[in-house]
Amino acid sequence: xxEKTLQEMIxxxxxxxxxxxxxxxxxxxxxxxxxASALDSSREIIRKANEEDLKxxxxxxxxxxxxxxxxxxxxxxxxxxxxxxxxxxxxxxxGRTLEKRELDPGFVLERVSxxxxxxxxxxxxxxxxxxxxxxxxxxxxxxxxLKGGSEARNTNRALVSIISEAAGSDWxxxxxxxxxxxxxxxxxxxxxxxxxxGSNAFVRYVMEHTRIPVIxxxxxxxxxxxxxxxxxxxALRIAVDSKTxxxxxxxxxxxxxxxxxxAPEFLxxxxxxxxxxxxxVHADDTAIVYMPEAQKAVPSDFDTEFLSLxxxxxxxxxxxxxxxxxxxxxxxxxxxxxxxxxxxxRFFFQNVDSADVFCNCSTRFADGFRFGLGAxxxxxxxxxxxxxxxxxxxxxxxxxxxxGHGETVxxxxxxxxxxxxxxxxx
Amino acid sequence: xxEKTLQEMIxxxxxxxxxxxxxxxxxxxxxxxxxASALDSSREIIRKANEEDLKxxxxxxxxxxxxxxxxxxxxxxxxxxxxxxxxxxxxxxxGRTLEKRELDPGFVLERVSxxxxxxxxxxxxxxxxxxxxxxxxxxxxxxxxLKGGSEARNTNRALVSIISEAAGSDWxxxxxxxxxxxxxxxxxxxxxxxxxxGSNAFVRYVMEHTRIPVIxxxxxxxxxxxxxxxxxxxALRIAVDSKTxxxxxxxxxxxxxxxxxxAPEFLxxxxxxxxxxxxxVHADDTAIVYMPEAQKAVPSDFDTEFLSLxxxxxxxxxxxxxxxxxxxxxxxxxxxxxxxxxxxxRFFFQNVDSADVFCNCSTRFADGFRFGLGAxxxxxxxxxxxxxxxxxxxxxxxxxxxxGHGETVxxxxxxxxxxxxxxxxx
Numbered sequence: 064x065x066e067k068t069l070q071e072m073i074x075x076x077x078x079x080x081x082x083x084x085x086x087x088x089x090x091x092x093x094x095x096x097x098x099a100s101a102l103d104s105s106r107e108i109i110r111k112a113n114e115e116d117l118k119x120x121x122x123x124x125x126x127x128x129x130x131x132x133x134x135x136x137x138x139x140x141x142x143x144x145x146x147x148x149x150x151x152x153x154x155x156x157x158g159r160t161l162e163k164r165e166l167d168p169g170f171v172l173e174r175v176s177x178x179x180x181x182x183x184x185x186x187x188x189x190x191x192x193x194x195x196x197x198x199x200x201x202x203x204x205x206x207x208x209l210k211g212g213s214e215a216r217n218t219n220r221a222l223v224s225i226i227s228e229a230a231g232s233d234w235x236x237x238x239x240x241x242x243x244x245x246x247x248x249x250x251x252x253x254x255x256x257x258x259x260x261g262s263n264a265f266v267r268y269v270m271e272h273t274r275i276p277v278i279x280x281x282x283x284x285x286x287x288x289x290x291x292x293x294x295x296x297x298a299l300r301i302a303v304d305s306k307t308x309x310x311x312x313x314x315x316x317x318x319x320x321x322x323x324x325x326a327p328e329f330l331x332x333x334x335x336x337x338x339x340x341x342x343x344v345h346a347d348d349t350a351i352v353y354m355p356e357a358q359k360a361v362p363s364d365f366d367t368e369f370l371s372l373x374x375x376x377x378x379x380x381x382x383x384x385x386x387x388x389x390x391x392x393x394x395x396x397x398x399x400x401x402x403x404x405x406x407x408x409r410f411f412f413q414n415v416d417s418a419d420v421f422c423n424c425s426t427r428f429a430d431g432f433r434f435g436l437g438a439x440x441x442x443x444x445x446x447x448x449x450x451x452x453x454x455x456x457x458x459x460x461x462x463x464x465x466x467g468h469g470e471t472v473x474x475x476x477x478x479x480x481x482x483x484x485x486x487x488x489x
Numbered sequence: 490x491x492e493k494t495l496q497e498m499i500x501x502x503x504x505x506x507x508x509x510x511x512x513x514x515x516x517x518x519x520x521x522x523x524x525a526s527a528l529d530s531s532r533e534i535i536r537k538a539n540e541e542d543l544k545x546x547x548x549x550x551x552x553x554x555x556x557x558x559x560x561x562x563x564x565x566x567x568x569x570x571x572x573x574x575x576x577x578x579x580x581x582x583x584g585r586t587l588e589k590r591e592l593d594p595g596f597v598l599e600r601v602s603x604x605x606x607x608x609x610x611x612x613x614x615x616x617x618x619x620x621x622x623x624x625x626x627x628x629x630x631x632x633x634x635l636k637g638g639s640e641a642r643n644t645n646r647a648l649v650s651i652i653s654e655a656a657g658s659d660w661x662x663x664x665x666x667x668x669x670x671x672x673x674x675x676x677x678x679x680x681x682x683x684x685x686x687g688s689n690a691f692v693r694y695v696m697e698h699t700r701i702p703v704i705x706x707x708x709x710x711x712x713x714x715x716x717x718x719x720x721x722x723x724a725l726r727i728a729v730d731s732k733t734x735x736x737x738x739x740x741x742x743x744x745x746x747x748x749x750x751x752a753p754e755f756l757x758x759x760x761x762x763x764x765x766x767x768x769x770v771h772a773d774d775t776a777i778v779y780m781p782e783a784q785k786a787v788p789s790d791f792d793t794e795f796l797s798l799x800x801x802x803x804x805x806x807x808x809x810x811x812x813x814x815x816x817x818x819x820x821x822x823x824x825x826x827x828x829x830x831x832x833x834x835r836f837f838f839q840n841v842d843s844a845d846v847f848c849n850c851s852t853r854f855a856d857g858f859r860f861g862l863g864a865x866x867x868x869x870x871x872x873x874x875x876x877x878x879x880x881x882x883x884x885x886x887x888x889x890x891x892x893g894h895g896e897t898v899x900x901x902x903x904x905x906x907x908x909x910x911x912x913x914x915x
Contacts (some may be wrong), residue, residue: 297895304897424893447888467850469723472732475557485861
């Protein structure tokens with residue numbers, strides 16, 4: 064018997080998506096709990112598969128940080144199981160009434176939430192991401208094609224097999240080769256959405272090689288603006304957290320914009336803290352006066368996502384200049400203001416057009432879990448469909464349902480035609 | 490002085506978009522009313538420009554139907570003015586709170602609606618569409634680049650100039666050449682969304698030649714399924730309206746699926762009505778028995794958007810077969826069931842994955858105005874961002890606003906870290 068082609072498998076997945084979209088809340092909750100139990104009872108299988116991946120990675124001399132991400136420890140399995148159980152607690156995302164309007168007595172229009180269909184997720188090495196993404200897809204009634212990092216091949220294969228056995232195989236498909244990714248990107252007839260998670264270069268590659276809508280972000284150049292009226296201690300705390308709490312994250316700050324009136328007090332203290340913490344500073348001509356250890360900034364420093372203990376600092380003469388700098392240089396992911404002034408906060412919230420705009424807190428809060436979305440499928444810096452941390456709702460579309468009693472448009476046409484009364488019902 | 494390039498003009502438009510996004514409801518309402526007054530007092534200018542276009546079109550021997558669309562009569566100006574005034578009545582789409590959640594006491598997250606930014610609208614000949622689209626953009630705080638049909642060049646130019654004089658020129662730009670369209674499609678850094686309205690071939694061309702997100706629909710292959718339990722008179726009324734009330738519209742029905750149990754009674758009556766109305770029928774082998782005037786259907790008839798007094802008819806043996814046919818052949822724009830059974834309605838609503846799913850009414854109701862959306866920028870058959878008739882809300886994105894008091898992620902990390910309480914505030 065000939066093997067199924069990837070296209071045939073994806074077409075089968077569309078049928079699975081159809082079945083899942085009409086399943087009950089209870090059925091999807093039960094399936095999630097079944098996956099959670101199966102993971103719990105398959106720890107030995109998972110451990111063996113993960114050991115193979117870890118061994119191969121070590122042999123290839125992979126970096127310790129990556130090795131740590133690759134390891135699917137008992138603790139991570141516990142937390143994956145916990146995550147699946149929490150997904151069950153979230154309200155059913157399918158069939159929620161988003162709008163309801165009577166067009167005329169008894170002629171009722173409703174817009175209800177509905178799964179998107181078939182989603183392709185292409186992500187990096189972490190096996191826990193696979194479980195989370197599969198869980199979000201199942202909860203939201205979407206079929207999913209998963210392409211994980213090749214370093215985690217054995218672990219991912221084991222996980223897809225455990226999940227399929229527990230919750231059916233018609234809605235989940237794991238693919239492994241880079242070639243398969245290119246095939247997927249060409250299947251705009253069968254795949255409704257692509258969510259890439261990985262390096263900037265990879266996300267850009269995906270965006271440029273497919274006609275399927277893509278949700279993702281390529282850059283995270285986040286700025287913190289310290290207003291003239293900021294509390295200096297608070298500003299220091301936020302600057303340090305935004306830059307150093309996890310510098311490799313996309314929501315870490317790369318740029319600090321400091322109002323000239325607070326610069327003489329704030330910058331020497333920031334320089335001292337950053338020096339203690341080993342943060343390398345690229346300072347503009349005004350800032351460098353207060354930060355003698357800093358390196359002189361070149362223009363490109365303000366367009367760089369350092370992703371490490373390194374940042375750019377600029378003194379601005381007004382909040383307008385800060386907002387303009389952000390408009391020009393930020394990647395519109397997350398930008399924050401530290402201020403004691405309600406007016407400055409309002410101006411910043413109004414005029415900064417980024418996915419996340421924060422006041423008096425760290426940029427690192429930009430995250431689906433911290434936002435209370437349950438879990439996140441990614442962070443979108445695009446403006447279409449979803450923006451910022453994307454939870455279950457980003458995996459939903461809607462459909463319009465209209466119920467009449469034989470109404471025709473002809474009756475509602477012409478000068479003597481019936482008129483719509485358009486009465487909102489919610 | 491060198492003329493500005495299109496790119497410079499679009500970059501200037503981004504600034505205008507920024508200004509408009511932070512304008513007050515009152516400012517945008519006043520601007521709309523100013524445009525309405527300006528149109529009213531510039532009728533003579535509009536008439537002259539439109540006469541030039543009509544004369545040129547006649548000389549080129551344009552079809553009478555197109556000529557009628559091109560004519561911007563006093564009646565159409567009245568209705569455009571009326572439309573602008575109605576837009577003022579709609580609630581302000583900017584700054585609506587979509588979600589609000591306390592992450593921890595006093596640490597409040599809010600998701601608010603915000604304009605998308607710069608939208609490119611590329612549409613066909615009708616000058617009234619230009620006024621409607623400009624009005625929707627202004628109401629929603631978006632800057633807009635408008636490329637109208639070249640047949641309406643003089644009228645469009647006059648309208649853009651009247652609108653700019655009345656409401657400022659920094660948010661609206663008219664472009665005229667086909668070359669400009671290609672330049673626009675390449676400007677994914679500066680344009681946030683493209684909405685093409687025109688022929689299928691044109692919409693497809695746009696989708697295939699840009700990395701900017703596109704909202705649009707290429708095909709409208711809509712089906713009406715007549716269930717076994719349908720009221721025959723109602724089914725006839727709906728079939729006639731769906732097919733003949735305006736056959737050139739994308740929401741006109743192209744396919745009729747008829748349950749075998751009702752076919753012997755329904756189809757001869759449908760054949761008689763369609764014969765009176767001049768509707769040409771392509772019937773499958775079973776249907777043709779009851780519709781002797783019909784032509785034998787070939788498979789491609791069920792994948793054809795006739796857009797004229799022509800349709801395809803097929804007898805199905807179950808509602809499942811109807812739903813499967815729709816899954817395979819419909820363009821997922823609008824599909825309707827006529828039924829007397831609540832269970833059939835539920836099954837159809839659940840299992841048909843189209844933008845609009847109707848019960849016991851004409852497919853022709855799929856329209857932003859009829860849906861009560863105020864006006865429509867188009868109809869989306871895509872599933873991402875907007876689906877079905879797209880009103881003001883399709884021109885909006887959102888941003889997340891988070892206000893704290895110095896919170897850092899470090900405080901919320903580790904085993905003894907603070908916990909989020911995630912309390913919903915709306």
